[in-house]
Amino acid sequence: MLARIFRPAKTAMQSGKANTTDWVLEFEPRDARRPDPLMGWTQTGDTASSQVRxxxxxxxxAVRYADHHGIAFQLIDSKPAKRVIKAYADNFAFSRRIPWTH
Structure with missing residues (x-):
C-alpha cells in the first residue's frame, strides 16, 4: 500500500492558512471508485484510502511513522508561497499602464 506524505495547501474559499502547518500521511486508493446502483453516489471497498488521514x-x-509500520511512501515537499505585495495607492500611481477609472 502506497502512501503520500505532504503538507496541504490552503483552501481557495478563505484567505486563512488553517491546517496548512501539519504534515499529512494519506493512502493512495487501491481500486477505482464506482457508482452505487441505488443512489448513484460513488463508493469504494477500500476504507484506508478514503477514510484514513x-x-x-x-x-x-511522518516519515518515521511510515518506516516503523512498513508503509511505502512518496514524500512531496511543498513549494514556498509566492507573495504579491499590493497597496491601494498603486491604483493611482502615474506609472500605471491603464488609467484608473470608476
Whole structure:
C-alpha cells in the first residue's frame, strides 16, 4: 500500500492558512471508485484510502511513522508561497499602464 506524505495547501474559499502547518500521511486508493446502483453516489471497498488521514507536526515524524509500520511512501515537499505585495495607492500611481477609472 502506497502512501503520500505532504503538507496541504490552503483552501481557495478563505484567505486563512488553517491546517496548512501539519504534515499529512494519506493512502493512495487501491481500486477505482464506482457508482452505487441505488443512489448513484460513488463508493469504494477500500476504507484506508478514503477514510484514513493521519496528521503529524513535522515531516520527520511522518516519515518515521511510515518506516516503523512498513508503509511505502512518496514524500512531496511543498513549494514556498509566492507573495504579491499590493497597496491601494498603486491604483493611482502615474506609472500605471491603464488609467484608473470608476
Amino acid at each position: 493521519l496528521s503529524f507536526e513535522t515531516k520527520e515524524e
